[in-house]
Amino acid sequence: MVTTTEFSVAIAGAGLSGLCLAQYLTRAGIDVHVYERDPGPFVRRQGYRIILDRFGLEALRESLPRPLFRLVLATSDEPGGHLRFTDSRLRDAFTITFKDEAHATRQVDRLTLRSILQSGLDGRIHYGHSAIGVEESGRGRLRLHFSDGGAAEASVVVGADGVRSALRAQLMPDAEPANTPMAGVYGRSPLRRNGESVIPEPLRTSGVLSIADRPGRAFFFTSMRFGENPPDAFARLAPGSYAPTGDDYVMWGLLLRQVEVPFSFRGDLLALRELAARKSAGFHPLIQRLVDTAELDATVLNPFATGRRPRRWAVPRATMMGDAVHAMPPFGAHGGNTALRDAALLGSRLVEALASGTPVEDAITRYQNEMVPYAFRAVDTAAGLMRRLTGNAAAPHWVLTRVLPRLHRVTVPEA
Ligand SMILES: Cc1cc2nc3c(=O)[nH]c(=O)nc-3n(C[C@H](O)[C@H](O)[C@H](O)COP(=O)(O)OP(=O)(O)OC[C@H]3O[C@@H](n4cnc5c(N)ncnc54)[C@H](O)[C@@H]3O)c2cc1C
Structure with a gap:
């Protein structure tokens, strides 16, 4: 049996899942350290929002101290809204409406969320540490090795190092993700020009997936409106933490x-732009x-991959979370949500143990046995949506771009 005082966790990767787990464990009084490859917290723009x-x-409600969870809700966009599927001229094919309830679906700025997840973890996040492998160090402990020759010891190691994980080949040797034929070029553009919104009123609360006439191409866009301005909300709920400008x-994303x-x-x-x-x-x-008004430094290329179900976890007391396990194309907004769910689940299993x-070891096995089914349902859903919306199958494409749009009036005139 291990006691809380001698138990510690080392997490590779300070992304959504790594930071969420660190918050969960810190609240429970467990010694946790996060090792991140980037040299600092905000070196990459990551200028997109997530639903x-x-x-x-x-998962965030369970993991974060109450004021930080309130900060997530305060800075997020208003609840509700729609996801519209249209043809290339923005004529509606069909629309999904989200529940207008505070805790159902919220759109948040990723950089703001990361900043909230870092709050209160001072001295526990170590930048410039690129994890490369894990080994048993005896006495029931593991050693996490870094590319600069350094290492950190802990009772449990968690790989949360994202889609191109360096730890995956060792910890889940049969689960390298498969490439897909599709990719996204993502960008970000100012919402207002000369004080006016560039998004017309009928699309104010909509995400839009516009499907091109030729199969295999689509364009997604959505606006991110901060509920409360982040600097004000941080000053109220997390004074002293870094608040991104809001x-x-x-x-947008071109697929x-x-x-x-x-x-x-x-x-x-x-x-790319x-x-x-x-x-x-x-x-x-x-x-x-x-696209013409996009901010150059927020342009990102993301080749889509799909994770493979792990059959073997090779190192006892080491496990993985998030995109490192279940990479998926960004259709259906499941990747980050599943990563956060993993973090809260693993945190609760460790604390219970x-x-x-x-x-x-039993707690980790329980986590893995519970996580794989829901995570790979999400992978299958995302991959299926990608195939239906961007694939070569002539009939669905014809229905989406030729039949359904004719049944609707013009949503955005082309003036
Ligand atoms: C444009 C776009 C839009 C998206 N929209 C949504 C959405 O609406 N909803 C949703 O649920 N998901 C969305 N996603 C997916 C979501 O962003 C990811 O699924 C989520 O970030 C995965 O979290 P993670 O913790 O597994 O990995 P990440 O958040 O990617 O974090 C991994 C971290 O590990 C670090 N790292 C990498 N290698 C090492 C190493 N060797 N050692 C140490 N650190 C390392 C990285 O620098 C990074 O900080 C979107 C993705 C994209 C690209």
Whole structure:
């Protein structure tokens, strides 16, 4: 039996799941440290928003101190809204309406969420530490190794190092994700020009997936309006924590085939934005304007991959969470929510084991057995949606782009 005082957790990766688990364990009085590859907390723009569903929100409610959870809700967009599927000229095919309830679905700015998740973890997040492997160090402890030759010891190691995980090949040797034919070029554009919203009123609370006439191409956009301005909300609920500036924006993503992105463009922001402009030329003028006004340094290329179910967990007392296990294409907004759900579940299983004196290995096995079914349901759903919305199957594409839009009036005139 391990007692709370001699028990410690080392997490590789200070993304959504790693920080959420660190919050959960810190609240429970457990010694936890997070090791992050990036040299500092805000070196990458990550200028997009994510939709939190009931699983993500519940995980945050369980993990965060009350004022920080209130901060998530205070800075998020208003609840409710729609997801519209349209043709390339923004004529509606069909619409999904989200519940207008505070705890059902909320749109949050990812950078703001990360900042909230870091609050109160001073001295527990170590930047510039790139994890490369795990080994038994004896006396029931593990050693997490870093690329600079350093190492950290802990009772349990958790790999939360994202879709290109360095720990996966060792911890889940049969579960390397599969590549897909699709990728997204993401960008962000100011929501207001000369004081006016660039998004017309009928789309104010909508995410829009506009499907091109040719299969395999689509354009997504949605606006992110901060509920309360982050600096004000942080001053009230997390004084002393870093508050990102809260300018409202439009997040967009051009979905295209990976073969359409020349290899030399990867990491070249200007080339990526110009590619997005060329490939969105056939879409509604509103979409073209979004690409033309995009902030260059927020441009990101994301090749889509799908995780494979792990059959074997190779290192006892080491486990994994989030995209490192269950990478999925960003259809249906499940990736981050599933990652947060993993963190709260693993946190609760570890805390229960310590309280009841059951072996930590059993707690980790229970976590893995519960996580794999729900996480891979989400992977299958996301991959299925991607195939239906961007695949080559002629009938669904024809119905979405030719039949259904004719049944609706024009939503956004092309003036
Ligand atoms: C444009 C876009 C929109 C999205 N929208 C949504 C949405 O609406 N809803 C939703 O649920 N999900 C969404 N997602 C998916 C979501 O962002 C991810 O699923 C989520 O961030 C996964 O969390 P994670 O903790 O597993 O990994 P991440 O948040 O990616 O964090 C991994 C961390 O590990 C660090 N790291 C990497 N390698 C190492 C290493 N070797 N050692 C130490 N640290 C390392 C990375 O720097 C990073 O900080 C979206 C994704 C994209 C790209």
